[in-house]
Amino acid sequence: MAEITWGVILAVExxxxxxxxxxxxxxxxxxxxxxxxxxVVSKSGTYMxxxxxxxxxxxxxxxxxxxxxxxxxxxxxxxxxxxxxxxxGTWIITGxxxxxxxxxxxxxLDGLEWVRKVMEIFGIVLGVSVSAxxxxxxxxxxxxxxxxSPYLPWLFMFSGALTGLALSLLMIPVISWxxxxxxxxxxxxxxxxxDMAMIIGYLGRYSTVLTGFEVAILILYLGTSSQARVYWTAxxxxxxxxxxxxxxxxxxxxxTYYNTTLERxxxxxxxxxxxxxxxxxxxxxxxxxxxVILIGGQLAV
Amino acid sequence: MxxxxxxxxxxxxxxxxxxxxxxxxxxxxxxxxxxxxxxxxWTNPSKFSPDTxxxxxxxxTGSGDxxxxxxxxxxxxxxxxxxxxxxxxTTALVKTEEGxxxxxxxxxxxxxxxxxxxPFGVPKFDEVNxxxxxxxxxxxxxxxxxxxxxxxxxxTDTLVLMDLTEAQRRAVKAEAAGLYxxxxxxxxxxxxxxxxxxxxxxxxxxxxxxxxxxxxxxxLLTKFLGTGVFIGGATLxxxxxxxxxxxxxxxxxxxx
Numbered sequence: 001m002a003e004i005t006w007g008v009i010l011a012v013e014x015x016x017x018x019x020x021x022x023x024x025x026x027x028x029x030x031x032x033x034x035x036x037x038x039x040v041v042s043k044s045g046t047y048m049x050x051x052x053x054x055x056x057x058x059x060x061x062x063x064x065x066x067x068x069x070x071x072x073x074x075x076x077x078x079x080x081x082x083x084x085x086x087x088x089g090t091w092i093i094t095g096x097x098x099x100x101x102x103x104x105x106x107x108x109l110d111g112l113e114w115v116r117k118v119m120e121i122f123g124i125v126l127g128v129s130v131s132a133x134x135x136x137x138x139x140x141x142x143x144x145x146x147x148x149s150p151y152l153p154w155l156f157m158f159s160g161a162l163t164g165l166a167l168s169l170l171m172i173p174v175i176s177w178x179x180x181x182x183x184x185x186x187x188x189x190x191x192x193x194x195d196m197a198m199i200i201g202y203l204g205r206y207s208t209v210l211t212g213f214e215v216a217i218l219i220l221y222l223g224t225s226s227q228a229r230v231y232w233t234a235x236x237x238x239x240x241x242x243x244x245x246x247x248x249x250x251x252x253x254x255x256t257y258y259n260t261t262l263e264r265x266x267x268x269x270x271x272x273x274x275x276x277x278x279x280x281x282x283x284x285x286x287x288x289x290x291x292v293i294l295i296g297g298q299l300a301v
Numbered sequence: 302m303x304x305x306x307x308x309x310x311x312x313x314x315x316x317x318x319x320x321x322x323x324x325x326x327x328x329x330x331x332x333x334x335x336x337x338x339x340x341x342x343w344t345n346p347s348k349f350s351p352d353t354x355x356x357x358x359x360x361x362t363g364s365g366d367x368x369x370x371x372x373x374x375x376x377x378x379x380x381x382x383x384x385x386x387x388x389x390x391t392t393a394l395v396k397t398e399e400g401x402x403x404x405x406x407x408x409x410x411x412x413x414x415x416x417x418x419x420p421f422g423v424p425k426f427d428e429v430n431x432x433x434x435x436x437x438x439x440x441x442x443x444x445x446x447x448x449x450x451x452x453x454x455x456x457t458d459t460l461v462l463m464d465l466t467e468a469q470r471r472a473v474k475a476e477a478a479g480l481y482x483x484x485x486x487x488x489x490x491x492x493x494x495x496x497x498x499x500x501x502x503x504x505x506x507x508x509x510x511x512x513x514x515x516x517x518x519x520x521l522l523t524k525f526l527g528t529g530v531f532i533g534g535a536t537l538x539x540x541x542x543x544x545x546x547x548x549x550x551x552x553x554x555x556x557x
Binding site for chain 1: 391
């Protein structure tokens, strides 16, 4: 019986961390190339990247389980640079957190645009690195042969971007519901369904492209790994593998396609609600991907 | 650098090494089960655990009149360039010049990176204390000029402490004589080197290339970056094609 050293909580941490890196990256790219159309999405993604990277770190510290024994023990992870990939990752995550904090403050002030854009350039590099890092950590784990693939970091990177984009969109109504006075423009956008539908339409196309990349890389990964069949044969993960593919990735593409027909019929409310449901499914799929890779890989040893 | 040459032809499966290891390292005796695989069923304990740094695998090969037992003691192989040391973010694991991959528990944060990094599945996570446990080559005994506890307990000289170069020389000689070795080439070489007349694949030893962590990781990073170049190139071509197509459609619509 294979032993599971890294359990479900780590899958959550991987998911949350990758999503935070991806949310920042797509938000910054939207700020650079969106010609002002995606300002609210960019703000949403930046704020969420900060919140979720902190959530990931808190989960990690508690998952290590030595907080009561040695509260500052986790700081030891900063000292073995650059030999240990985990130390490199720790520094990347720290840099990312500082950058996400600074960018969030600049968005809240809504000024100093050039400073924000400089921050975003650093943030994109760090955000991509945060998303890819766990894949590199896995691929370096020689004790788990099925992880030893150069495609795993790319898979996590595209999945991070996809889930990050989903989170950025999904949080617009959530933020406008909980803090309508502070984040008035979120509420204004969400109440303006034609504008919301237009943004959903644009981002839906990018989301579909990212899904295409993720699935293509997944096929490459599975096709080049001799032990990959564990993902669809091991009883602990195989159902979730198919749920991830069919529900987590293909259903959102279907919804995006269906939404284009609804948009032509000017059914903006339905477009918005369906798109939000779709983002929830994308996030669920992102978590399942980490879960299946993490648990399935260890089962294959 | 010290090494141990493990000549499996001499092992009688007495498990004195297991007991000596438990005693020297103050490891609890815990309830164990026989191995569930019929080929290894008399192996007990059947795997590493936080309380089992070493165990003897009892392997049946052949059947009927040709049934043969081979006993293989397993422990940390103390790689010359260890994956666990490369993975450890806190320097809790370090490769010493004397040979042992020593473990400083006070620095361990319980991340278990070493558990998944080890090509031999040696470090085990202690769920109670949230740290890992593994064989230390009795580094403290070596420092005092003593043999590791298991080596000292071995009644048949299956385990012999010697210099690494001497162990490697003997293993090369054994290979030339048609015997099988393990640890001479695997993962770039280890400080525990085995000699056997039975192929190690039949003894349940994991197969590994001679790539050290540096080579293994550099190779992965190169392929990772190469994949990035390919993805980037393909994306640029697709974007260029898409933009060109849109221009063509727009101009043809204007023409109409």
